Amino acid sequence: MTLPNPLKLRSIITSDTALSSASLATRIVVGRLRIEVRNNPGLIDAKVQELVAFARQNAFAADELVQL
Secondary structure: OOOOOHHHHHHHHHOOOOOOOOOHHHHHHHHHHHHHHHHOHHHHHHHHHHHHHHHHHOHHHHHHHHHO
């Protein structure tokens, strides 16, 4: 399991890139984080950390995030 770097995670959260290749769990988490950051851009650092925690707990998500 390799975690993407924080800049890559920030990019995933702030983009509108399709997540169709990711699992449902990853799509739900990233989708929620995108909405939260859109509503309050100041939360980006906290949401990147939240995504890191999710990826650490779920190896499949870390692999998917690397491939996005």
